[in-house]
Amino acid sequence: KAGVTQTPRYLIKTRGQQVTLSCSPISGHRSVSWYQQTPGQGLQFLFEYFSETQRNKGNFPGRFSGRQFSNSRSEMNVSTLELGDSALYLCASSLLGLTDNEQFFGPGTRLTVL
């Protein structure tokens, strides 16, 4: 079956703009999590959605937001982009969002902010 897909794969924006990233989980998976990966900070948890509800949120400013649709697809939005937002944004899905469910990661969206 198809894995987690993320679009777009690459994105270049300028400071002050906003961006929306999309994640399609594995078919049947209901939990979607987002992570930011940078060389300096590593992988950091952004938020998790389950059944269209945000279940947990990491320590990121309010400029970072997300949502999940009824088909489990998820989007994350970053407003007023800053240079430091340049990163690889990873999405992960799991079947029921239980702690013993394996999380499957997508290839990521590489965001560059100029």
Added chain:
Amino acid sequence: AQSVSQHNHHVILSEAASLELGCNYSYGGTVNLFWYVQYPGQHLQLLLKYFSGDPLVKGIKGFEAEFIKSKFSFNLRKPSVQWSDTAEYFCAVNPLNQAGTALIFGKGTTLSVSS
């Protein structure tokens, strides 16, 4: 704050050498523990996990890890590495007092294996 420390940033080994990558976490409660691997050009994928029971867990490709609760450690081992093990390895923790599956990752260890 909860954190995960991976002792080695970059490890260089020859084929057939033994591997041990250190991982320590700072969290007093019950946790689930994971090792993920990212091969060059590929997605993050699960190598192995520990939830409960036998503290020695076996994963894919001959990897194993030992959970030592008293040391808050979850070290990854492989008796004999291969060139194809060249990758970045991440230790991760899921504290069970929080809702959901959020993972706290270590900074990662890059393993380079020469043939």
